Amino acid sequence: MSDTNQDAKVMQLAATLPEVQPELLDVAKQAVAELDAAVRAGDDSAVALAKTRYDAVVWKLNGGTFFGCDGGPDAPAAAVGRHCAAVPGAVPLWGQNGEFLIEVEGIRAVVRVEGPRFSWMNHFEFHAIDPDTPFISETGYRSHFARPVGECTVDDAAALHLRAILAEKGRVMIEVKRRPEIATGERFPWVREVAAVPTAVSAYVEQGGQFAFAF
DSSP states (O other), X not given: OOOHHHHHHHHHHHTTSOSSHHHHHHHHHHHHHHHHHHHHHTOHHHHHHHHHHHHHHHHHHXXXXXXXXXXXXXXXXXXXXXXXXXXXXXXXXXXXXXXEEEEETTEEEEEEEEOOSSSSOEEEEEEESOTTXXXXXXXXXXXXXXXXXXXXXXXXXXXXXHHHHHXXXXXXXXXXXXHHHHHHOOSOTTHHHHSOOOOSOEEEEOTTSOEEEEO
């Protein structure tokens, strides 16, 4: 949040907000709902207003400054993010933190999303959950930053990003040393409740047109 005009807007708006934390957190949650509706409607001005409203909550909770507001798990930005986060397994709104499961062209991945903090960028993390099938990286993890996709839900946007990565990089087998940790499923225990374990053998077509098998 380095733009002087934007800082002034945040300070102006913060002056109109409640003084106590519970009510401020509710304002942030409402701002997330407004942000999501604005992104899906393709309304850039409404997106900017909702984003400023959310930032004003963080600014006020941090004592009237952005300095240090994102300095750790107990900092105001993190606290507001947790309060507004989606339930694990549910697709988050734009502006929410969350994690959910998608399947694109035979690749299953948990997508972790971090809503934009003081920028227009969202952080998408793609985590493999099937250790013995091809993925978009040898490590079973891929980080991707992108702006919100207008007139799209978060899961639709995540699928678009995954398809783009797949088209550019192709698919590869996950490194053997990474597979045991993925196989335990401990990092995302909710996945077992929403998705069945796939068959042990899967086939896919390499870029050269030949079939390959993952056992």
